[in-house]
Amino acid sequence: MPLRAKLLSQQPQSQRLLSTQAAYDRFKPRDGDEPEDVLFNSLYGLRSIELNRPKKLNALNGSMIRKIAPRMLEWAKSDMASVIVMKGAGDKAFCAGGDVAQLAQWNQAGPQGQERSKEYFAQEYQLDHLIATFNKPYIAFMDGITMGGGVGLSVHAPFRIATERTVFAMPETTIGFFPDVGASFFLPRMPGAVGTYLALTSSRLTGANVLYAGIATHYLHSTSLPRLESRLAELRFQDYDEMETRLAAIDATIEEFVTGLPHDEPILLGGEVRRAIDRCFSHDSVDQILRALEQERGATRQWAEETLATLHKRSPTAVHVALRQMRIGAKWSIRDTYIREHAMAGKFMASHDFTEGVTALLVDKRAPRWQPASLEDITPEQSPNLTEDFFLMPRRAPKLDLQADGPEVVRGASRLELLTHADYDEYPFAHFGVPSEADVEKKVSLGTMTRAQVLDAFVRERGQKQGVKEVVEEILARKTTGGAQAVAKWVY
Secondary structure (H helix, E strand, O other): OOOOOOEOOOOOHHHHEOOHHHHHHHOOOOOOOOOOOEEEEEEOOEEEEEEOOHHHOOOEOHHHHHHHHHHHHHHHOOOOOOEEEEEEOOOOEEEOOEOHHHHHHHHOOOHHHHHHHHHHHHHHHHHHHHHHOOOOOEEEEEOOEEEOHHHHOOOOOOEEEEOOOOEEEOOHHHHOOOOOOOHHHHOOOOOOOHHHHHHHHOOOEEOHHHHHOOOOOEEOOHHHHHHHHHHHHOOOOOOOOOHHHHHHHHHHHHHOOOOOOOOOOOOOOOHHHHHHHHHHHOOOOHHHHHHHHHOOOHHHHHHHHHHHHHHOOOOHHHHHHHHHHHHHHHHOOHHHHHHHHHHHHHHHHOOHHHHHHHHHHHHHOOOOOOOOOOHHHOOOOOHHHHHHHHHOEOOOOHHHOOOOOHHHOEOOOOOOOOOEOOOEOOOOOHHHOOOOHHHHHHHHOOOOOOHHHHHHHHHHHOOOOOOHHHHHHHHHHHHEEOOOOOOOEEOO
């Protein structure tokens, strides 16, 4: 995950947030909205949001979004609200994603239905961006299935708590879509080619591996979450306390509830597999990635064969678009990301593969019939032309115009209006998670410490934080040379 923040927006808070009345107008309830699909609770300074569709694995729909966004804008302006917790009802899922079956049904109704789908994505991305730039501490309990739309509600938060029940994935290429909800921002900023691997394959991470990958900031047992929530409600902040001060207190509070990492759950994206991911998924074309996987030998040959089989099940169009997305998304700010992803979502709603993928896999229970049918049907020469249209952006007023080189230039109709103008290039509070590869490289590059000394420095600096030792040890073993007494050197 990314390292540091550069806040771009310096407007007063009153100018950066949509008015509550405007939010009510934009997110007003509609006929058919469920009355209790989201539950809100207040306890002292804590405000909780509970996604309450456990039979649907808390899949996020428009009715839920239209309740959550206005309430969060109220809390953003309230001195009484100090800490926000987002969680899911039941013991199976935090949020399994968006209600894609409904979107596919709308799309089958033609252009008018596709407009309804685009409107859903507009509201979802407005909420996700609000969470990513929220002015109060926000904590996501990623307890259970956390995929797609559920990732948008959690991964951009300063605190993301995984449990033994967490199952993380961005499964969009499986259904003929692209990794959205801000994945253009967070996946390319993951170390090496891990983000590209997760985007193209839709691979899953479970339990402690969500922490090891930097997607979660903490790992707790699920039985600890109710007690943690009560403890968070007891925290008291002064009006003059800076955000960093508040977050540091919350971080220390969460650490009170750690009970250790599972001894039988090694780091999945580490060692030889991680080296293979970087070798194969660092290429800039799908064809090169396939050829690299075919050339894997030894300990990673079986992994490569399984990965090849997985990629050939995914939507060829979605895989090619996702690869291009991973290469250019690292240059987008968080605000740019949602504006651009909204345009991309509209293009996918009008394409064949999304409706086909959802209908085939979730309704008819059959293999999808993609168009084009296979990865080999899209040559390296054809890929740029195929993907270009998905990255063409609608044009708007010059003051918010996004300049870009190449096929990302803007054209078309109107753009997504977000709830706040807040923006940044890197996550503001990434230092509350486990150290990143770049963190370790920076310390090793000082050229004064052995591996053991580097490890000890991180453990001390992070206050014995759970997961730091395991993550730093793996990075040092894979990316440095040097014996017990030798100064560690970084391997590029």
